[in-house]
Amino acid sequence: MTTTDTASNERIDHLDLLESHAIFIIREVAAECERPVLLFSGGKDSAVLLHLAIKAFAPGKLPFPIMHVDTGHNFPEVIDYRDRLVERLGERLIVASVQESIDKGRVADPGPFGMRNRLQTTALLDAINEHKFDAAFGGARRDEDKARAKERVLSFRDAFGQWDPRKQRPELWQLYQGKVAPGEHLRGFPLSDWTELDIWQYIAREDIELPTIYFSHQREIIQRDGMLLAVSEWVQLREGEVVETRTVRFRTVGDATCTGSVESHASTIEDIITETATSTVSERGATRADDKFSETAMEDRKREGYF
């Protein structure tokens, strides 16, 4: 917390530094770009991102809308959380629907039980074009994945939405330079330097509300590809699989068909901080099938325009 005793130059709490840096980035992008949008998945990182954006412009409203790229395969708790939050804040919400992309024939239908994570890219890029957004804030962190570790805070996307890791703009000091030509856009990552533990410590400090699936609960799951998948209308039993009731929670929020849960009794934020600090498996390693296709799965998706 900031009080007069932190005014000396020697010591500011690292959460204060991360918070202020993120707010600085959000204000810079809002000032430099004409039509930014804040991407919101309902996950913990986007909850922190939204919290920071609200702080950056308080007591006014956000100078940009919030957009959810909806795979249609949602945990109902997350949609409930999203709608309550947006209503309480009185901010604008745009929903970019993967189902609509499928219905319009923009992407092939992977079938009722197919994974829709990668299809989000088309829905996202179509929405960016439709609304002429020139910047999209995301909650990605560099500690999540080795490709993200390489990405700039302001990351340039060409007219096809692609990221070219070999042609990143130099980004020195805090001179975040956001100029793009029409049709191109930027991704802005204010949480670049935050770790998973920082996120949880900040959520605890600021008392940020999260979807209930982050906390320990009883759920029907099946074991598949080394993950504990929640049984839902999109996750159907395959041969040899059995439904079990386990005490679990989710470490990330994503498409219900490829986001696994972890066995956990952590029912409070303090429990989660303890669990995170001692975990031996990364959050994406534990819970995301979409990263397990290849050595460079995240880089490949990012090149196509993924978050």
Next chain:
Amino acid sequence: MTTTTTNDDVMDLLRFATIGSVDDGKSTLIGRLLVDTRQLFDDQIDAVAQASKDRGVGDLDLSFVTDGLRAEREQGITIDVAYRYAATPKRKFVIADCPGHVQYTANMATGASTADLALVVVDATTGLKEQTRRHLCIASLLGVRQLIVCANKMDEGNWRFPLYERVVAQMSALAKTLEIESLTVIPISALNGDNVVDRSNAAPYYEGPTVLEALESAPAGGWAGVHGVETDEATRLPVQWILRQPGGGRTYAGMVDGAPIRVGEQVTVLPAGLTSTVTEVRTPSGPTDVAAVGLSVSVALADDLDVSRGDMIVGSANQPTVTNEIEATICWFGTGSLTPGSRFRVKHTTRTTPGIVDTISAKLDVNDLSLSGTSELVSNEIGVVRLKTADPLVVDSYGVNRITGSFVLVDEVTNITVAAGMVGIPTLLHQG
């Protein structure tokens, strides 16, 4: 040798960049640091082991921990900065693992521009290479004053003392010219882990700290916090955004720089030169009497002034320079050459204005650190220029303040950042 200053009350976040020539073992060292301080999750180590086996480079190629891009693993090189995060019981680290190749100098400068310290890796069996000198030179120009130098691959040289001694001699010779204030040279083997996290018996002649010990005790916050402290009145607040208050009135948002900003402080709004008093300071945690450097704040002033984005609120007692003409040191990253008359957009603090390179007077030879006259810079060269800008800029010398003393040049057509600029001429560029 060890001249590291220890600080009992170390700041809890150290940002450092790695420097070194290609193949001297930078990425392996960072991989070793992360593995031996147990920063990596089991699945991440498994993935590195799998990738190592797939590419036939042994059981665990530590460089794969940070070289995450496909092209990097194919070529065994680092193309762009990888940012990694580590925490020990003593402090947190933000690590910028920078590329070594000359064509990726801009990426290296990106990583070093926000570093408190540089972790330099030298292959002790060959000694200091040209690319390392270039990077040390850029790091020095960027204001990095602390070096931890790893004399690496000592195992390949049977830990012979003369190999270590040569690195010490080469670095000591450079340290004065590069204005290095703290230099520690450590004999290590990144591959085997000697003297990285765990102390080794292989070099009985060395009694100084391990790499981790040196990192844990180094002063932090230098890149954006320490400057300006000797003058308590040098408050700088580049205005980012105007916040309208309910019921009328405005507050001015930005990040505090130079020195803390206080309620009651006499301030001047530049470039207009209007004066007022700070009546309210608000940090992300709420109202306060004083806000430290590095905090994002909004402030209210006693008088209703015309203040917009790009203006700077400064402590009245110690004001920066307002000017349309800047003498500056430039690192040129463009693909073509930089010649007088070239036009750019100049981004300085929160202001962007058209600018033109008026003259180019000298360039630096990074090998012998000599200056020579020139009228153009080619890609990755460092030189001295005079820049004219359409709008006046509010600047301090880079040596005094890294935020108000820095700018970038942006290509008007491609929108790419093509140069990093530092206001003023550092000592390094004064010598003939």
